[in-house]
Amino acid sequence: MKKVGNHNSISRKLFFSIALMLSFSFTSFAQEATPAADASAPDASATSQSADPVKGKELFNANCAACHKLDAKSTGPALRGVSAKYDAAWLHKWVRNSSDLIKSGDAQAVKVFEENNKAVMSAFPQLSDGDIDNIIAYTSEPKAEVAAPGPGGAEVPGKPAVDSGISNNIILGALALVMVILVVMLFLVNKVLSKVAKANGIETAPKAPTTPIWKAFARNQFLVLVTAIFLLLASGYFVYGYLMQIGVDQNYQPIQPIHFSHKIHAGDNEVNCKYCHSAARVSKNAGIPSLNVCMNCHKNIGEVAETTATPEYSKAFYDEQIQKLYTAVGWDKTTQSYTGKTQPVKWVRIHNLPDFVYFNHSQHVTVAGIECQTCHGPVQEYEIQKQFAPLTMGWCIDCHRKTDVKMEGNEYYTKIHDELSKKYGVDKLTAAQMGGLECGKCHY
């Protein structure tokens, strides 16, 4: 468990100095890693040969990807190998204006229309034949083999950092070994020397019998007293520290029913926190998003990209999590429709404020404009969400003492700001000066 704020000063210093020492070795390895990553980039681009599918990919992503995937059914059918099924001229007509084609009674068009739940495809009159051919070329590319991550595979970004961690340990281990060898050598040298001395008949002066150090210590009452006081203080310090962390669940990181990675969502894909936690703007609860919010995106994102996989979590693992969402919300991937059978997800609550504390997200998020990360930590880097802050009263109060209230442009504060700034003789007012330390503001 973590220590409470005022206790970690010594340990923090210790930790800091070790960290400082280690950081040198880190940076040196990171520098080595960068050129390696750069070198791999041209390789990737070199694999693409034909120009058509590249343009096609651009066009596909701009126009088609909202409803089509290459290898899986989405709103529209999977498009890989579509040119094999239909002739190009028909496809041109279909893409330009499919509903006209259906209305004209084209048998194939009607069939396609009905096979896809009669979903009307938007018309793309702006696409030239060449454009459509480019897209077809892209869809006709063979499916790339999944490069198995692991031994022999391409270097995964981030791996060098992991390697440097290991080598650090090795270096430390080696150093320790050297030390041990040194000690052993010294001991041996000493032994040899004394043997030599004995052999040469040199008498080493016998040690005068002295009082053992512990007896001397016990006799020195002053030292005993000082030590006793020190021990008592030290144990008091640790007992207090232990007691104060009871009920403080900092770094609580429970296993959730669905492995939801904030890193992928808020970090890699830069989804705004408040897109999913929209209630934080207006409510006391930030709110766990309802599953329909997930489905806004995941209706189309049925699997993760190859690049999302990490050595720790494979693509198959992430895809399974998305499947869990589909099961919970009752989405049938094959028919692209809701089955109506739902299983609400039972998340494990991470931030548990006691009942006697009133906390309102909207006050902090909307009114004060505080970043979510201030209290929740670098969420965008968390693979698994955890409790960042201790959520103790001291922690709240500290922030209320330090933080200036954001009053600009808020008419509510106009009058009180004028009066209080005159009273305290300051321009900026902290939450504490506004009365943010009063018991009843949070306890009722």
Place this chain on the structure above:
Amino acid sequence: MSSNKKYWKSVEELDKNSSIVEALKNNEFVEEIPTDEFLGNNDALSSSSTSRRDFLKYVGFSTAAATLAACEGPVNKSIPYVLQPEQIIPGVADYYATSVFDGFDFANLLVKTREGRPIKIDNNTIAGAKFSANARVHASILSLYDSMRLKEPKIEGKNSTWSAVDSKIKSSIADATAKGGQVVLLTNTLASPSTEKLIAEFIGKNPNAKHVVYDAVSESEALDAFETVYGERALVDYDFSKASLIVSVGADFLGDWQGGGFDSGYAKGRIPKAGKMSRHFQLEANMTLSGAAADKRLPMSTANQKQALVHIYNIVTGSSVAVSLEDKFKAEVTKAAQQLKAAGSKGVLVSGIQDKNAQLLVLAINQVLASEAFSTSGVRQIRKGSDAKVTQLINDMKAGSVHTLIMSGVNPVYTLADSASFVEGLKKVKTSVAFSLKEDETALVSTIAAAVPHYLESWNDVSITKGTYGITQPAIRPLFTTKQFQDVLLSLNGLTGTFYDYIKANASTIIAGSSWNKVLHDGVYVGVVPTVSAGSADYSAAANALAKSKASQGLELVLYTKTGMGDGQQANNPWLQEFPDPITRVSWDNYVTVSNADAKKYELSNEIVANGGLNGSYATITTADGAKLENVPVIVQPGQAVGTIGLALGYGRKAALKEEMMVGLNAYSLYKGFDNVQSVTLAKAGGEHEFACVQGQKTLMGRGDIIKETSLEIFNTKDAKEWNEQPMVSLDHKLVEATKVDLWDSFDRSTGHHFNLSIDLNACTGCGACVIACHAENNVPVVGKSEVRRSRDMHWLRIDRYYSSESTFEGDNERKENIAGLSSSLSTFNEMEKAGDNPQVSFQPVMCQHCNHAPCETVCPVAATSHSRQGQNHMAYNRCVGTRYCANNCPYKVRRFNWFLYNKNSEFDYHMNDDLGRMVLNPDVNVRSRGVMEKCSMCIQMTQATILKAKREGRAIVDGEFQTACSNACSTGAMKFGDVNDSEAEITKLAADERMYHLLEHVGTKPNVIYHVKVRNT
């Protein structure tokens, strides 16, 4: 209740010859437990490697391990919606406008819901929403979560399905039609245009059907009189704000008379403006809320009231009907009548006498006065019951001519005086259906008990007064397998669709110029308000007949409904049971009120015993025709007219009630002939009753700094210093105002908000809506009768009631001033402790006064209670260690200590002990635990929410936005809340008013609750 039910533990028991059953009767186990196998073998025992010591070690280790493991926090689950409804955001309250009429109470409401569950009733304040919620309507939200509700339909006591119920009713009606039997719909007054249309269609389809309307507490005579003159069965919607002189002859119009809801109009005229306020004469037998508010109260029996009414009629109309009014009343009644006549159109007379002649005279007098308060436009439709038709129905039932009886919203087995003959008649009815929330007395003896949803789960429409229209909309999905009476009627009429569709279609014909969505949003719609015009009636004949009515022999029993319980529909509601009656301050009981003189005569007494509880004698009441109510507890009631006794209806229910709620006696059994006045004899019975009374002190004993009262004359002519005296103290041998002397340095409260709560004693009628609203808002626990008796009630807000010893409080003050010497003071104070025979009454709501210099704060050893800049005295429950020093040091006695854990504790089996009841809890307010002090927080959760809303919207707060639960609930405007740092706010003006005073000002606590001197227009 004893039960003859036999319970089977297994199917084996059904077989009488089973040897197992026989064996089980004698032994716990069928076969002997083979203990010998391991205990008999000494070798095995001694060779066992587990010694006794080892065993103890294991036990010790596992206990320690379990204890350590328990130190870890629990794992909480959070389950979001799969598909979140658009309008619901967890943590944000939604409000739905609705209107309620349950056959007795009616109101236009806003229902506050959180995460889809209704948690609080607020008043709808939109224009056109006229009727605010009383204490019972505020409490009705808890009745929604009543665990004793009927959860599914039952046929002959067995759980059944709705399809079975539907087909059974259908076939019964078909059978009735075939056999020529009657089909009767017995309902409460509906006041619902759609339901009435539906019933008319039902009768159209079934010519053998008829509709009987039955009000448990009858207003039949007033309805008959109005129908005779105006040709419509309705009641007048009096507007007392237009009256400068009010004469009430036995009408408790601030209580439940003709449905109640007159208090806001009345209070408007009671606040002195430009030296004027209304004057109110009250002639009554029981001490009522109206009597307490009156400027002049004449206690008299109903027989005397009848004569007085004729006397007033004589004076106002100039008739000369011979009356036999007792001389002692003559002067006062004449005075009232003359003033009434002089007031002309500004005068109004109301009467609660259950006599058609008397009610005709009321109409005659108001017509002659051309009273503005008596308006026949927009008449009330909330009482339509006909006593004669109900009596006819019972006779028909006994004669066997009723084949099918469908009841909705009524409980005649409980509420009829002659319940036995109704039950007898019910046995001759082939099929009886009771649509009911509970498996109540009637549902128990009916063929089908049909579970209906609560009004917060149903669709309905209601037209409380003519020309207005309100929609009842559900605020939650039905909790149980319930079906509305109207939905069943729809299917009986062979219509498809739901009642919702039906209302929607029907509403389109009513809400001209508006839309369904708007009416649904607003909750009310005001259309063209029709006026009924008067026909003629023979008033002088009525006056003659009334004058000839004879006084009854023996005592006159006047039955009434209590503010807390009403007609008894919500008897299983712990909030209402624990609600102290405004007059007697007794909760959890009904009782017979007797006058001092009669108490002496019958040797009845009340006394306060050693533990502070109130005890009272028992009495037996016998009516003229021999109906008896035994062991009725007695309360000696100051102001009760001599020769009369009072008894409240609505108690003594036994069906579908938790055991704790089965209190009181059923006074309906004495409600013969639907007459609330009965001739009875009283006899003392043995034993003593233990009351749960929350106020031991009855009189004010001349302590003028608690309730300040003055007369309008003095108020108008004298300087404020004389009638609103400031307490003075000596400082440096000079007399200075007590408020100017201070032990402490004052904190600067001029910045930000500074809340004050103003209570106008002139406008407060003691209705208690605030008490229940406070309960609902602040999760105040219910503690039960025995705890209340020990003075451990938890009400954050109490309404103190004080009697005067002399005829006025001013008289008390003078008497106290005139005390000379110790011996005189002892004897005088002793006498002043006894309330007068017709005392003046004052109500005073008291909650935490939020003192700027709070005595409680300075004595708390752990600083759990502290002061805020906003004027609120905070209470941090998690910090409190329960020393109770603060309560000891509080001069207002407003702090409440949690002696026990009141939630999830089977010892306190009220709503907080079941999952359903806990749904009413406000998630924004902490539920307190044992050993913690609590008190009024001035609804800090509400003020904080208001501030946050303004901050979010980036605007300043406008006056009127700040509210507390009590000020929100107050329909009379007696309680006003606001920010005194806002110079434009109403509260700032109220705080500067010359009527303003603080409670116990001389103590120097500087409270943030302010009171206004009560002015009486005597």
